Amino acid sequence: TATKPRQPELKTTLPGPKTAEIMARDAQHLSTSYMRPYPFVPDHGEGVWLTDVDGNTMLDFFAGIAVSTTGHAHPHVVKAVQEQITKFTHVCLTDYPQEITTSLAERLVKHVERDGEKWRVFFSNSGAEAVEAAVKLARNHTGRQHIISTMGSFHGRTYGAITLTGSKTKYKRGFGPLLPAVSHVPYPNPFRPPLGSTPETCGQAVLAHIEELFVGILPADEVAAIIVEPMQGEGGYIVPPADFLPGLRALCDRHGILLIFDEVQAGMGRTGKMFSYQHFGNNGQDCQPDIITSAKGIASGMPLGALLAKESVMTWPVGSHGSTYGGNPVAAAASHATLDLLEGVVKHPGCGESLMDNATQVGNYILGELKKMQSEFPFLGDVRGEGLFIGLEFVKPDGSPDGALRDRASMAMFEKGLLNLDCGEAVIRISPPLILTREDAETGLTIMRDTLRDLK
Ligand code: PMP
Numbered sequence: 001t002a003t004k005p006r007q008p009e010l011k012t013t014l015p016g017p018k019t020a021e022i023m024a025r026d027a028q029h030l031s032t033s034y035m036r037p038y039p040f041v042p043d044h045g046e047g048v049w050l051t052d053v054d055g056n057t058m059l060d061f062f063a064g065i066a067v068s069t070t071g072h073a074h075p076h077v078v079k080a081v082q083e084q085i086t087k088f089t090h091v092c093l094t095d096y097p098q099e100i101t102t103s104l105a106e107r108l109v110k111h112v113e114r115d116g117e118k119w120r121v122f123f124s125n126s127g128a129e130a131v132e133a134a135v136k137l138a139r140n141h142t143g144r145q146h147i148i149s150t151m152g153s154f155h156g157r158t159y160g161a162i163t164l165t166g167s168k169t170k171y172k173r174g175f176g177p178l179l180p181a182v183s184h185v186p187y188p189n190p191f192r193p194p195l196g197s198t199p200e201t202c203g204q205a206v207l208a209h210i211e212e213l214f215v216g217i218l219p220a221d222e223v224a225a226i227i228v229e230p231m232q233g234e235g236g237y238i239v240p241p242a243d244f245l246p247g248l249r250a251l252c253d254r255h256g257i258l259l260i261f262d263e264v265q266a267g268m269g270r271t272g273k274m275f276s277y278q279h280f281g282n283n284g285q286d287c288q289p290d291i292i293t294s295a296k297g298i299a300s301g302m303p304l305g306a307l308l309a310k311e312s313v314m315t316w317p318v319g320s321h322g323s324t325y326g327g328n329p330v331a332a333a334a335s336h337a338t339l340d341l342l343e344g345v346v347k348h349p350g351c352g353e354s355l356m357d358n359a360t361q362v363g364n365y366i367l368g369e370l371k372k373m374q375s376e377f378p379f380l381g382d383v384r385g386e387g388l389f390i391g392l393e394f395v396k397p398d399g400s401p402d403g404a405l406r407d408r409a410s411m412a413m414f415e416k417g418l419l420n421l422d423c424g425e426a427v428i429r430i431s432p433p434l435i436l437t438r439e440d441a442e443t444g445l446t447i448m449r450d451t452l453r454d455l456k
Pocket residue numbers: 065125126127128129131154155156157229233234262263264265266295296
């Protein structure tokens with residue numbers, strides 16, 4: 001017997017009275033830097049559904065920016081957090097080991113180790129701190145200073161991270177001077193190929209561009225690391241061509257440069273594999289990085305970040321780096337529970353073998369449906385992604401990005417009860433909890449289809 005799929009339930013016009021009241025107080029007292037694109041104030045959540053303080057229930061297609069992989073208030077995660085918080089909340093990992101983080105590190109490295117090469121983990125509270133740690137480690141290990149990053153990238157808001165970030169000048173304007181010795185090269189975006197290349201040749205074009213820098217501009221033996229998002233997140237949910245990351249690995253090897261993959265947004269199962277680089281080069285074997293940064297989905301919303309590095313690279317001296325809260329045991333408990341669900345050690349009803357498996361199944365379904373919509377809506381220039389990491393790019397008739405249309409679409413979807421978020425210049429990202437069922441996906445797709453029809 002088929003039950004009717006759950007639908008968003010809007011009880012008030014948006015914003016409702018309590019939402020409006022809290023938003024007004026928020027505008028009075030919180031940082032002027034916060035953005036408030038949609039009038040939504042959460043009260044509670046359950047799975048892929050979030051209810052606001054006025055009782056309006058929305059379908060969550062953005063998961064707090066690709067964070068809430070297990071959905072809201074997952075019972076398995078809640079239980080793990082409750083159990084740990086009654087034992088102890090904090091001792092400080094910099095000075096004392098704690099079994100829950102030891103076992104978490106053992107568990108995480110299993111997903112990257114190969115050929116008997118050992119990896120180690122440094123825990124932070126956020127993505128930006130993991131990125132900072134990666135830059136410090138790369139400089140400390142190589143004795144070199146320069147870091148190469150990509151255009152369109154996002155690596156966080158701390159000084160090192162904003163320097164590396166290659167998108168939106170608002171992140172940098174008025175904040176300088178930034179970190180010295182950082183350069184940016186284009187990202188191989190097959191939909192908008194840089195350097196006069198084509199979708200097929202853009203990866204090789206970027207690699208050739210880096211080699212040219214080494215000949216005339218930047219001595220390769222002064223470059224500590226190249227940092228790249230294996231799939232670009234904030235820049236527009238972009239998947240590079242298959243030959244780019246293996247080529248980048250080879251380039252780094254030729255010049256003794258460390259390769260850092262920032263997996264903060266695309267990692268932790270979102271693309272259907274634990275880390276997004278594992279979609280390339282023989283399951284990642286031909287593009288194994290030296291350092292990986294992770295955060296967001298790693299602990300279902302508890303603050304946790306991680307730097308994973310090859311043991312041969314993690315050579316910084318005792319006491320040279322640490323963090324008071326990094327690797328907090330309550331966050332680590334949430335991370336263990338998250339991994340249980342991602343790996344399929346604990347099954348989530350209706351989600352196949354594991355949440356990674358579900359991300360692949362439901363992601364392929366959404367990608368297929370969105371591609372069908374492209375023939376109906378000429379302004380959908382590109383539909384791309386892997387698993388539940390999907391980008392939808394809006395274009396003008398001449399093919400240039402249509403940010404204004406994207407904004408209208410995004411707001412109209414919100415008003416129909418679908419929480420979504422933009423990225424890039426004209427992209428809507430679909431980054432729902434990985435427990436999204438096909439049925440709930442269809443509900444979201446119907447809202448999207450209806451919205452796009454109204455836009456036509
Ligand atoms: N790296 C990437 C790829 C990200 O997407 C983000 C956050 N959007 C960060 C780093 C920064 O993470 P955090 O906000 O946790 O510092």
